[in-house]
Amino acid sequence: MLPTLASKLAGPGGGEPPHSRRQGAPRTSVAQKTFSADVFTLVSWRFNGLTVPSPQFFPTVKAHEIYSAVDPAIVSQMLDWFRANDRNVYKSAVTTLAGNRKLRPVFIQKKSLPEQYAWIHKTMKLNSCDTIGEHLLQAYLMAGQQSLLGMFCDGMGIPHDGKGSVVGELPKQLDPERLTETVERLLGVFEPKLFTVYLHCFNLQAPGGWSNLSDMLASDARLTLA
Numbered sequence: 001m002l003p004t005l006a007s008k009l010a011g012p013g014g015g016e017p018p019h020s021r022r023q024g025a026p027r028t029s030v031a032q033k034t035f036s037a038d039v040f041t042l043v044s045w046r047f048n049g050l051t052v053p054s055p056q057f058f059p060t061v062k063a064h065e066i067y068s069a070v071d072p073a074i075v076s077q078m079l080d081w082f083r084a085n086d087r088n089v090y091k092s093a094v095t096t097l098a099g100n101r102k103l104r105p106v107f108i109q110k111k112s113l114p115e116q117y118a119w120i121h122k123t124m125k126l127n128s129c130d131t132i133g134e135h136l137l138q139a140y141l142m143a144g145q146q147s148l149l150g151m152f153c154d155g156m157g158i159p160h161d162g163k164g165s166v167v168g169e170l171p172k173q174l175d176p177e178r179l180t181e182t183v184e185r186l187l188g189v190f191e192p193k194l195f196t197v198y199l200h201c202f203n204l205q206a207p208g209g210w211s212n213l214s215d216m217l218a219s220d221a222r223l224t225l226a
Contacts (some may be wrong), residue, residue, distance in 0.1 A: 092124070142164065146164050170205060
């Protein structure tokens, strides 16, 4: 469901493909590209001439803002999943975040697990770690929450591969009735905070977000991160 920046970094010949970054986005560092490669081994997204709406005047929440607002239990749940299912991504995240803060990874690795989680969460609240944090969220949702992604795709009538990976183009507009019905239904199925994280991440895939989804995220008191 989420067309990841990580997947776009794996362009022909190993270079950065055209339109692989959002307009005005900073270039990724070597450390971030290393982390992206590890995420890409876990998550892939197939797309065909992605078309998204023009930017709207509705603010989207960036990854570091999600980490600043989200319940720490959701972050711990995500990190637990990586440690249980793909430790390479977890180790790469620690190495990349440590490098971003000009620290040796061993400084983090020597901490107890709760201290590691707390440090990772705190560090991903920084704007400078936005790309790394977004990659980690995308990887977790794509690989660890496939039923959520698949049910959202089905509800919105978006073709996917059965695991939530979009096949073809994302819609230029989200049907308001389908969006309302799908959100109502999935709020009763999934943990609301986790579902809200997903909706924010999905909304990041269109420049400026989809206006009706942005409005819903801003106005529906049930769609809270904490």
